[in-house]
Amino acid sequence: MFGVDTTEFLIVAIAALIFIGPKELPATMRAIGRWVGKLRGMARHFTSGIETMMREAELEEMEKTWREENARIMAQYPPDAHYPEGERQNPALPPFMDQPDLPLEAPPAPDxxxxxxxxRELP
Structure with a gap:
């Protein structure tokens, strides 16, 4: 994680055992573990805050794009304009008459x- 090899870790463990002593070593390791836990919690909180800010910025950008596109569509097709039934709204779409004839009823049962x-009675 920090570029510490097993031999380096072993040297630090032996040095801690010599300088701290076997009696206070467990308490010291617990204290170090708490500090590491607190640091990890702070890092996790910081990371989640940054990710939340990025998501909010992306949402704002998407909302801006949506508003611009909505304004463009509303300007192109105002809601109070008169649209005759025979006139097609969007010439890029295929006409309605080109659609295949679909059955309006479900097909009959095979029986x-x-x-x-x-x-039914059983045979």
Whole structure:
């Protein structure tokens, strides 16, 4: 993580054992662990704050783009304008008559008997 190799870590552990002593070493390690935990918490809080600011900036940019596009569309097609039924709004879209004829009803069941299967007599 910090470029500490196992031999370097072993040397630091032996030095801590010699200088701090085996009696206070567990308490010292707990204190160091708390400090590291606090530092990690602060770093996590800082990182989440930065990410939140970035998301908010992206949302503001998207809202600005959406407002500009909405204003352009509303200027092109004002809501109080008269649009005759026969006139196409957007010539880039295919005309309605070019759409394939779709069935308006569901296809008939493959079985000619209209009674539900659960009400039929078993053969």
């Amino acid at each position: 000619a008997d209209p009674t539900p299967p659960k009400d």
